[in-house]
Amino acid sequence: MGMAERKHALNVKRSEDFSAWYQAVIQGAELAENASVRGCMVIKPYGFAIWERVQRLLDDKFKELGHVNAYFPMFIPVDLFEKEAEHVAGFAKEMAIVTHHRLEQQNGKLVPAGELETPLAVRPTSELIIGESMARWVKSYRDLPVLVNQWCNVVRWEMRTRMFLRTAEFLWQEGHTAHETEAEARAEATQMHEVYRWFILDVLKMFGIPGKKPDYDRFAGAVDTYTIECMMQDGKALQAATSHYLGQNFAKAVGIEFQGRDGSLNYAHTTSWGISTRIIGGLIMSHSDDDGLNLPSAVAPYHIIMIPMLKADNSQAVLDYCNKIKASLPRDVRAFLDTREFSPQNKKWDYVRKGVPLILEIGSNEVKSESVYFTKRLFLEKQSMSLNEFAKSVEQLIAAHDEMLKTHCEEACEKRINRDVSSLYEMRDFFRSNQNGFVIAKWAGKNDKLELLDDMSISIRCIPSLQSGAPGRCVLTGEEAATDAVFAKSD
Amino acid sequence: MGMAERKHALNVKRSEDFSAWYQAVIQGAELAENASVRGCMVIKPYGFAIWERVQRLLDDKFKELGHVNAYFPMFIPVDLFEKEAEHVAGFAKEMAIVTHHRLEQQNGKLVPAGELETPLAVRPTSELIIGESMARWVKSYRDLPVLVNQWCNVVRWEMRTRMFLRTAEFLWQEGHTAHETEAEARAEATQMHEVYRWFILDVLKMFGIPGKKPDYDRFAGAVDTYTIECMMQDGKALQAATSHYLGQNFAKAVGIEFQGRDGSLNYAHTTSWGISTRIIGGLIMSHSDDDGLNLPSAVAPYHIIMIPMLKADNSQAVLDYCNKIKASLPRDVRAFLDTREFSPQNKKWDYVRKGVPLILEIGSNEVKSESVYFTKRLFLEKQSMSLNEFAKSVEQLIAAHDEMLKTHCEEACEKRINRDVSSLYEMRDFFRSNQNGFVIAKWAGKNDKLELLDDMSISIRCIPSLQSGAPGRCVLTGEEAATDAVFAKSD
Numbered sequence: 001m002g003m004a005e006r007k008h009a010l011n012v013k014r015s016e017d018f019s020a021w022y023q024a025v026i027q028g029a030e031l032a033e034n035a036s037v038r039g040c041m042v043i044k045p046y047g048f049a050i051w052e053r054v055q056r057l058l059d060d061k062f063k064e065l066g067h068v069n070a071y072f073p074m075f076i077p078v079d080l081f082e083k084e085a086e087h088v089a090g091f092a093k094e095m096a097i098v099t100h101h102r103l104e105q106q107n108g109k110l111v112p113a114g115e116l117e118t119p120l121a122v123r124p125t126s127e128l129i130i131g132e133s134m135a136r137w138v139k140s141y142r143d144l145p146v147l148v149n150q151w152c153n154v155v156r157w158e159m160r161t162r163m164f165l166r167t168a169e170f171l172w173q174e175g176h177t178a179h180e181t182e183a184e185a186r187a188e189a190t191q192m193h194e195v196y197r198w199f200i201l202d203v204l205k206m207f208g209i210p211g212k213k214p215d216y217d218r219f220a221g222a223v224d225t226y227t228i229e230c231m232m233q234d235g236k237a238l239q240a241a242t243s244h245y246l247g248q249n250f251a252k253a254v255g256i257e258f259q260g261r262d263g264s265l266n267y268a269h270t271t272s273w274g275i276s277t278r279i280i281g282g283l284i285m286s287h288s289d290d291d292g293l294n295l296p297s298a299v300a301p302y303h304i305i306m307i308p309m310l311k312a313d314n315s316q317a318v319l320d321y322c323n324k325i326k327a328s329l330p331r332d333v334r335a336f337l338d339t340r341e342f343s344p345q346n347k348k349w350d351y352v353r354k355g356v357p358l359i360l361e362i363g364s365n366e367v368k369s370e371s372v373y374f375t376k377r378l379f380l381e382k383q384s385m386s387l388n389e390f391a392k393s394v395e396q397l398i399a400a401h402d403e404m405l406k407t408h409c410e411e412a413c414e415k416r417i418n419r420d421v422s423s424l425y426e427m428r429d430f431f432r433s434n435q436n437g438f439v440i441a442k443w444a445g446k447n448d449k450l451e452l453l454d455d456m457s458i459s460i461r462c463i464p465s466l467q468s469g470a471p472g473r474c475v476l477t478g479e480e481a482a483t484d485a486v487f488a489k490s491d
Numbered sequence: 492m493g494m495a496e497r498k499h500a501l502n503v504k505r506s507e508d509f510s511a512w513y514q515a516v517i518q519g520a521e522l523a524e525n526a527s528v529r530g531c532m533v534i535k536p537y538g539f540a541i542w543e544r545v546q547r548l549l550d551d552k553f554k555e556l557g558h559v560n561a562y563f564p565m566f567i568p569v570d571l572f573e574k575e576a577e578h579v580a581g582f583a584k585e586m587a588i589v590t591h592h593r594l595e596q597q598n599g600k601l602v603p604a605g606e607l608e609t610p611l612a613v614r615p616t617s618e619l620i621i622g623e624s625m626a627r628w629v630k631s632y633r634d635l636p637v638l639v640n641q642w643c644n645v646v647r648w649e650m651r652t653r654m655f656l657r658t659a660e661f662l663w664q665e666g667h668t669a670h671e672t673e674a675e676a677r678a679e680a681t682q683m684h685e686v687y688r689w690f691i692l693d694v695l696k697m698f699g700i701p702g703k704k705p706d707y708d709r710f711a712g713a714v715d716t717y718t719i720e721c722m723m724q725d726g727k728a729l730q731a732a733t734s735h736y737l738g739q740n741f742a743k744a745v746g747i748e749f750q751g752r753d754g755s756l757n758y759a760h761t762t763s764w765g766i767s768t769r770i771i772g773g774l775i776m777s778h779s780d781d782d783g784l785n786l787p788s789a790v791a792p793y794h795i796i797m798i799p800m801l802k803a804d805n806s807q808a809v810l811d812y813c814n815k816i817k818a819s820l821p822r823d824v825r826a827f828l829d830t831r832e833f834s835p836q837n838k839k840w841d842y843v844r845k846g847v848p849l850i851l852e853i854g855s856n857e858v859k860s861e862s863v864y865f866t867k868r869l870f871l872e873k874q875s876m877s878l879n880e881f882a883k884s885v886e887q888l889i890a891a892h893d894e895m896l897k898t899h900c901e902e903a904c905e906k907r908i909n910r911d912v913s914s915l916y917e918m919r920d921f922f923r924s925n926q927n928g929f930v931i932a933k934w935a936g937k938n939d940k941l942e943l944l945d946d947m948s949i950s951i952r953c954i955p956s957l958q959s960g961a962p963g964r965c966v967l968t969g970e971e972a973a974t975d976a977v978f979a980k981s982d
Contacts, residue, residue: 033627035620036571037611040564042624045639048561070539073531073660074644075587078594078601080527088594088601096566097591097603098613101648103569103583110569110579112588112610114648119603120528122589122613129526133533136524142832148536153565153644157592157605169564341633 009291009352018234023163025284028353029293032163039161039168043277046354049301050280051171055151057203057298058173058275061195067147067175074152075120076129083128083253090220094157096122096168122155127221127246127272130176131254138268140259141180145188149175154276164281165238165491172276178256178268182247185269186224189245192273193226193465196241200228200279205296205406206286207231207413208240209438209486211462216447219272223247229461229486231413232285235436237461237488240282243273286409293355294378296405297398304335304394305356307347309363321367325360328391333398352377357401358394378404413438424452424475427487431456436489440464443485444474452476453487461486500782500843509725514654516775519844520784523654530652530659534768537845540792541771542662546642548694548789549664549766552686558638558666565643566611567620574619574744581711585648587613587659613646618712618737618763621667622745629759631750632671636679640666645767655772656729656982663767669747669759673738676760677715680736683764684717684956687732691719691770696787696897697777698722698904699731700929700977702953707938710763714738720952720977722904723776726927728952728979731773734764777900784846785869787896788889795826795885796847798838800854812858816851819882824889843868848892849885869895904929915943915966918978922947927980931955934976935965943967944978952977 010024026032031047034040043051059069075098081088098120100112123129134146151173158166175192179185197210208230218225222244230240251257251267260266287294297303306325308318322337329335338347344361351359352375360374372390375382378401385393416437421427430439443460453459453476467484474481501515517523522538525531534542550560566589572579589611591603614620625637642664649657666683670676688701699721709716713735721731742748742758751757778785788794797816799809813828820826829838835852842850843866850866857864863881866873869892876884907928912918921930934951944950944967958975965972 033624035564036623037564037566037568037620040566042564043562044624045559045561049559051562052560068536068540069543070536071534071542071662073526073528073533075528075531075660077528081594082601092594092601095592095594096589096611097594098587099590099603100588100610101586103572103579103586103588103612110573110583112569112590119591120587121594129528132527133524133535169566171562 009349013290014233021290022281022285025288025292025353026163029355031280031284031293034163037168039158041163041167043171046301047280050283050295050299051277053299053301054275054279055173058195058199059149059151061199062149062173062175065147065191065195067149067177069150070148071150071152072126072130072133074123074154076123076126077118078121079118080128080132081121084221084250087127087221087250087253091124091156095124096155096157098122123152124154124156125272125274126150126154126174127176127250127270128254131250131256131270134176134178134268134270135255135257138178138256138258141261144178144180144258144268145184146178147175147188148177149173162281162491164277164284166278170277172274174272174274177271178251179270180258180260180266180268182269185271186245189224189226189243189271189273192271193228193243196228196243196273196275199275200230200240200282203296203298204279204283204286205402205409206240206282207409209462209464210466211464211486213242213462214445214447214460214485216450217460219244221246221249223249227462229438229488230282230286231416231438231488232282232491233288233412234285235416235438235489237438237486237490238278238282238285239461239490240279241273241275244271246270246272287405288355291380292353294405295355295357297357297402300334300355300357302334302336302356303398304329304333304358304360305347305351306335306337306360306362307344307351308337308339309344309361311364314364314367317367318362318364322362325362325372325387325390328387329394330391333394348375352380357398376401378408421475421487422473427458427475428456431458431489439487440484441475441487442472442481443483444477444479444481445483446474446477449476456489458487458489461488461490500840504781505724510653512781513772513776516779516783516844517654520846522771522775522784525654528659530649532654532658534662537792538771541774541786541790542768544790544792545766545770546664549686549690550642552690553640553664553666556638556682556686558640558668560641561639562641562643563617563621563624565614565645567614567617568609569612570609571619571623572612575712575741578618578712578741578744582615582647586615587646587648589613614643615645615647616763616765617641617645617665618667618741618761619745622741622747622761625667625669625759625761626746626748629669629747629749632752635669635671635749635759636675637669638666638679639668640664653772653982655775656769661768663765665763665765668762669742670761671749671751671757671759673760676762677736680715680717680734680762680764683762684719684734687719687734687764687766690766691721691731691773694787694789695770695774695777696893696900697731697773698900700953700955701957702955702977704733704953705936705938705951705976707941708951710735712737712740714740718953720929720979721773721777722907722929722979723773723982724779724903725776726907726929726980728929728977728981729769729773729776730952730981731770732764732766735762737761737763778896779846782871783844785896786846786848788848788893791825791846791848793825793827793847794889795820795824795849795851796838796842797826797828797851797853798835798842799828799830800835800852802855805855805858808858809853809855813853816853816863816878816881819878820885821882824885839866843871848889867892869899912966912978913964918949918966919947922949922980930978931975932966932978933963933972934974935968935970935972936974937965937968940967947980949978949980952979952981
């Protein structure tokens with residue numbers, strides 16, 4: 001007779017239905033919900049608290065590197081879009097268009113009225129409208145670089161939507177910079193790529209491969225696009241943040257021209273870079289398990305939850321002791337005492353689903369022995385400690401949580417990277433095994449055999465920044481090729 | 492021979508053309524600019540840095556009071572609006588309406604395509620869409636109160652626009668709460684009214700009168716609306732922030748129903764409250780002068796600017812000394828060393844126009860004598876001090892700046908309050924003198940003679956929270972009336 005498997009906090013497992021499991025994690029942790037508006041989501045307080053921490057950490061880093069925040073209109077006149085041909089072609093099919101500016105009663109129904117002369121697109125991205133401002137701001141090389149960023153909402157009218165990953169409206173930051181020289185602009189794009197690598201791999205403890213997008217898959221209007229391709233627990237790739245060197249394309253489209261050091265007129269070189277609420281989807285699919293969410297401490301709304309086990313005769317003593325625990329913790333540790341009128345058992349599983357790293361259950365026993373009884377979320381291990389010892393080691397416990405989260409994710413992903421594929425046959429074999437994962441194989445950089453990847457539903461995710469340098473043969477053409485590329489399915 | 496007046500940093504004076512002066516302050520301080528989109532503005536980095544400080548201070552306060560942030564869709568299906576009749580009537584005339592979801596080439600032009608079944612309004616405010624979520628979240632009295640807030644963009648299609656004061660798109664925060672009882676909801680609305688009073692009067696050092704809106708001028712759908720009516724330097728009133736007790740109106744419209752302590756089903760009582768980027772317009776019109784902006788230190792991007800007076804032979808010594816000054820300042824003092832390649836004189840006037848409280852000019856003399864030469868922005872007084880003394884007294888200098896700003900604004904406004912008006916004749920006399928200002932006079936609270944105010948272009952701004960209690964006669968009807976009301980022109 002096999003060992004009975006314990007019941008999990010979610011009613012669906014990763015291994016059974018990854019997509020349903022993803023929704024169950026979101027619902028169980030109260031991160032978000034679908035809105036009544038097609039394709040839009042509500043980011044609930046617990047989910048938004050994670051996003052606020054993402055914002056704070058990145059915003060501090062951007063400012064440290066000299067960027068300033070600003071705000072630009074979300075409406076873009078349709079004719080402004082036409083100024084950059086590739087750009088408009090890339091976005092025209094998925095833009096929300098404002099055509100009227102009021103509602104009128106007609107036969108007891110509200111209908112759009114006051115038609116606009118020029119329809120307005122709700123921004124899917126802001127290169128053109130921010131470029132227009134830069135064109136006004138920049139007269140001389142002394143006005144450069146311009147290093148601006150905005151945190152805002154954008155809209156891309158997606159047909160198939162999934163919470164956090166693909167919604168009609170989403171939140172992001174978009175950095176936009178203008179520089180005197182190509183070298184400076186390229187250095188900026190590379191620097192911001194590195195910021196995203198740091199944030200996603202080091203702060204969020206996700207697994208990802210930094211690299212450059214193949215030419216045919218660049219941002220619409222860019223010269224080079226850099227990406228972090230993260231691996232999710234279903235072995236698929238998620239593009240987690242991108243940074244673009246835009247050359248002089250947008251500067252020419254909107255006229256960002258300046259007098260150079262030698263008196264000549266030049267177009268600026270621009271960049272743009274962004275990360276969105278999509279990263280929360282990536283975070284979920286990187287670390288969560290069949291009991292719900294797991295969070296790295298840097299973005300966890302709470303590090304510690306205290307659940308008081310109240311009885312008629314001990315309430316005040318237990319609450320006092322909880323407050324004593326809280327007071328004994330280092331200031332940076334985010335601890336929360338949950339006194340709501342729900343059963344302690346329900347609360348505990350709530351916080352397991354919410355991925356709070358340390359879940360404390362405090363009752364009369366703990367008060368008497370001045371101890372702390374807690375569950376470590378990641379592997380649901382239970383432990384007891386004197387309060388004194390707990391207060392002293394709590395930062396270590398949190399650091400250990402982060403370390404385990406990272407190691408666990410990294411090891412699982414590394415196992416799913418196949419570096420031994422040298423032919424299309426082997427590639428098919430790998431992806432048909434239904435294991436998914438990343439194949440790192442040689443690619444000659446030609447675009448004419450890419451359709452061979454279609455029946456496997458895979459694509460070239462990036463050319464990794466870190467190249468092995470070893471010679472080999474292109475998996476598509478069989479030619480000699482030295483360049484490694486990442487092949488994978490994607491969400 | 493009269494004393495020649497000194498030249499001012501702006502080319503237009505408050506006393507000559509208030510509206511042109513307002514634009515000149517904005518342009519001179521690089522706060523914002525008009526966008527190519529009709530009625531929309533670009534908030535430039537310096538203006539946005541002020542808004543970021545507004546956000547941080549208020550957000551910390553909201554959280555201290557138990558509120559959490561979340562994010563709700565900016566698109567609201569038109570049929571959802573129809574659920575609250577007063578509400579939709581109040582906003583229908585100024586909403587941006589999305590009717591299509593892509594652009595298509597037709598005869599070489601991009602035109603809207605993919606018509607939506609239900610048109611979407613871009614949120615002018617979010618009571619209904621947030622209420623829909625609350626209806627899902629709230630089942631029992633244990634789920635109450637719900638205390639959420641969001642920082643976002645909203646759109647109201649205004650016909651006459653003015654930067655910060657009235658733009659089609661603007662930024663704000665909107666708090667939305669749901670409570671078990673009327674008393675709790677009323678206490679919340681009052682509490683948030685007090686938070687705004689604290690922020691606008693104590694933090695921003697503006698002058699304003701907290702009070703309640705007359706019934707006919709409430710927020711569309713509210714039971715009571717509380718406001719802070721600030722006085723600008725042209726003597727007009729600016730509604731600076733509002734807090735609403737919404738009764739059960741919205742709860743009934745969207746179904747925020749819960750099981751009460753006695754098992755019965757009840758509708759929640761809700762509130763909403765908001766402050767927008769409009770407050771920056773109010774800040775400008777409260778404190779600026781003919782040399783440009785003045786800022787209270789709490790929201791000033793810099794407290795201190797250091798302008799190095801560089802010559803060929805002293806550059807390194809001056810820059811080193813500037814860094815020494817910076818290092819000697821308390822950590823909370825925001826000091827910035829401006830090393831851009833512009834003339835020191837131009838930089839100085841730039842920072843006067845930007846309202847930096849203390850502007851330091853540092854050259855060889857200061858290095859030699861280890862001293863600091865500075866201009867206090869508010870009255871452009873110049874002063875010299877040893878570095879040692881400056882470092883010790885800098886926080887006092889900043890506090891004195893704030894104190895003077897407050898006193899200066901308060902005294903000027905108090906002078907423009909007329910409490911001696913007891914008839915319509917006297918009211919006309921006051922407002923026709925072209926001085927403007929606030930009249931605090933008795934009002935019987937009846938709405939039938941309000942048209943008498945129209946030819947003076949004035950309105951009842953609020954019923955002050957602080958009432959004199961003295962009996963008198965209503966200025967409109969001549970009846971006996973005990974209630975004070977504020978009468979003024981508004982922007």
